[in-house]
Amino acid sequence: MTTDTPSPIKAVPVRHHGRWIAAVLVLLLAYQIGSALLSSPNLEPHTIGEYLFKDFVLEGVRTTLLLTAIAMLLGTAGGVLLAVMRLSANPVLRVSAAVFVWFFRGTPLLVQIVFFGFLGALLPRLTVTVPFTDIAIFDQPTNAVMVGIVPAVLALSLNEMAYAAEIVRGGILAVDKGQTEAAHALGMKPGLTMRRIILPQAMRVIAPPMGNEVITMLKSTALVSVIAGRDLMTAVQTVYAQNYKVIPLLAVAAIWYLALVSVLSVVQWFVERRFGRGHRATSGGGMFR
């Protein structure tokens, strides 16, 4: 018997030839695409630089961010409400929430946006009366209400509510049933149980997909350009319709969207780490080597 600790193993590591081959292929491809793009006479890098921080572009970016923020806030709030309705014991609430989700998930966002843009054609006046009487609580011409970013906000939020509802519902259902029982056994009412016990735990499941929703929403706002929604896309479209510098201006928009999404991705990473505390280590390393 020897008491010496064995010397550390010095083995020849496995050679990863595949990595070298992959690197060469990727570089080749990147060179091909890059040179093809730069050889185009219409990319005009100096024009991109010229427009990147123009006032109308920055104004568009501001509106895009505003639309994203409002639509996500309303969408998430409505989504939580719809999710709780769908899981409620009340059949009327359950079915109405399901119908709402069915409708707004079942029609394209683009169609909804155009629809809200032209709502005045369907309903010339928006009127709310006391049921079975002629007493109007609210009565305005539709086109006086649907001004500025209002139709865009409506379409984006209502659509987001439907998707958020499904995500929140999944999160609530992922919380162990024993949690509800424990809360009820302590004399907590259903509403309090949902607010204090279930939703905080559901957040861990809800946060990652909602982060994706924010990113998707930021890009979806570009769709409101079809009703002149004043967003970034509308801004560049308006200008390239006049000066025909389509490619450089689209590149300006793309650069802004990419930059904003990159910032959001970093935020998402931190948020997920916060809610995943104590559950699993978010370490690097892929599934494959």
Added chain:
Amino acid sequence: MTAMIRAEGVRKSFGQLEVLSGIDLQVNAGEVCCLLGPSGSGKSTFLRCVNHLETVTAGRLWVDGDLVGYRQRGDRLHELREREVAERRRDIGMVFQRFNLFPHLTALGNVMEAPVHVLREPKAAARQRALALLDRVGLADKAHAYPAMLSGGQQQRVAIARALAMRPKLMLFDEPTSALDPELVGEVLDVMRDLAADGMTMMVVTHEMGFAREAADTVVFMDGGVVVETGTPEQVLGDPRHDRTRAFLAKVL
């Protein structure tokens, strides 16, 4: 003696499956009642009926004189509203097999939750009481630990403190030691013995024959959804009258 729990012909079915087929029993204030019996005998279901986590299908069940889940007007029963059921449950503590601590709250947060949000106690007072309760179950030093950082035995003791924080008049234990490593069972049973000695009315579903023998005033042996026999621990565990009880005890003792 006032009856804390009184059951008359309590039945419970899940669809076609009848789990309780007419339970009659009584637990007086200050008594400890242990429910014994094989898995599937309906012990846990009966326990869950007592605080209306399960709805009784037939028969009558009273806790401290109040009909569970209903209000009687003349000869008609009216279902209680969720709010009223919640109010009744405040006075009944429950400890679960799987602890069911709130994982997003610390031990202290778990114990303070219901006093602050259900009883609307001032935070400072609730905190004082919660710390005293954690001390009572021997976990004063774990007040700021999250459940995931505690052993099973520690989690179950926090769960007991959490239930006690509502100052219950009745404590229900649903196999409180069945999910624990054998070496951790003792610490939980010690807390329960202490509670029983303090005069708490308790109904305990358990497989711990030692605990039943020492701490119980009444032992109820159930099988197939009915009470097979009831009596003092000496009588039911020492000298069972029914073959079914004898066969069960021969296997578990």
